[in-house]
Amino acid sequence: MDESEKRLKQEDCNEDTLGAGILTLTNKRIAFDKTRGRIADFTKRVDETILDVPLNEITKVWKEGLFIKKACIRAKTKDGEQDYKFGVFSTGSWQKDIQKAINDYKPQ
Incomplete structure (x- = not known):
């Protein structure tokens, strides 16, 4: 993160196709860092950032699911648009915070 970037929200979660990781929302982007953990010694480490999408x-942004709820985004990629579905604790809160960050985003 550069010095003008501020972390707005962060949570351990699971993405449907990417697996377990840490979802981070900043005032400039949303990122997903893949994690690995070991049950034997209760350690968890960040492997790599596998999703890094500028807010623009x-x-x-939406939420879905009846029993297993997901906070979802659709992002532009070099191959078109891609949907990502994150199993976070409070889907409604994530949806609102992502949308607010997008509305407040001012590219530099």
């Missing part, structure tokens, strides 16, 4: 490239 997110085209849709």
Whole structure:
């Protein structure tokens, strides 16, 4: 993160296709860092950032699910648009915070 970037929200979660990791929302982007953990010694480490989307490239934000709820985004990629579905604790809160960050985003 650069010095003008501020972390707004962060949570351990699971993405449907990417697996377990840490979802981070900043005032400039949304990122997903893949994690690995070991049950034997209760350690967890961050492997790599596998999703890094500037807020101006997110085209849709929604939540879905009846029993297993997900906070979802649709992002522009080099191959078109891609949907990502994150199993976070409070889907409504994530949806509102992502949408607010997008509305407040001012590219530099």
